[in-house]
Amino acid sequence: MADVAVGKDKCGEQRLVSLPLSRIRVIMKSSPEVSSINQEALVLTAKATELFVQYLATYSYRHGSGKEKKALTYSDLANTAEESETFQFLADSSMMPSFLADTSISHICTGKNQRESDPDSAL
């Protein structure tokens, strides 16, 4: 299947996308109004998502407090979602439960001023 060929990184070759197309498709299809998705649209959405991950990570790092300690923390991400117009959709009330819904971290996000007390662990 073209799905697998484009998604996997075999033989160290440069692949168009790293994210698995099958998973991207599952997410896209969870949208009730979507009927079908052409293969090119799927590939582009996967690629766009990769670009988005890169952009969100670098933006949050550059604008975040973690720069001094050479770390990217949850609060950097939360600040980005709150303060940047581009990433506003992440903080949008209808999406917020999805974005922040994680019982292990919900206690961290009690306020914007909450900083160093979060028990972030490095990878």
Added chain:
Amino acid sequence: MAERPEDLNLPNAVITRIIKEALPDGVNISKEARSAISRAASVFVLYATSCANNFAMKGKRKTLNASDVLSAMEEMEFQRFITPLKEALEAYRREQKGKKEASEQKKKDKDKKTDSEEQDRSRDEDNDEDEERIEEEQNEEDEVDN
């Protein structure tokens, strides 16, 4: 909205790799940050899909296509993605075309092997005709790929 966002998550390993490659060397990424980015990526897919679908519906189509996704990026104010996406699309189309020709070539070779020896003489003529046909197909595809 999905009731169980964790079911719509993207693989951690891939997300982590993309983040690490984007950030300067030696920067640590907390588990919570990585998790948040992963979920944000899923939200992005949903948002982009919804946007793209609006364009498809405007065009009275039921199938999302590449241009719908590109239009969605514009709408979402991620214009910075449009050029790399167009490049990726071109690369993908070239790859698909290459695969198609490779499998057509294989089929031709297979057909030729089953030819009897009497047809050796006419084979050269066939080659020329096939090359013309492939060029014609390429030209047709170029026109379609707008």
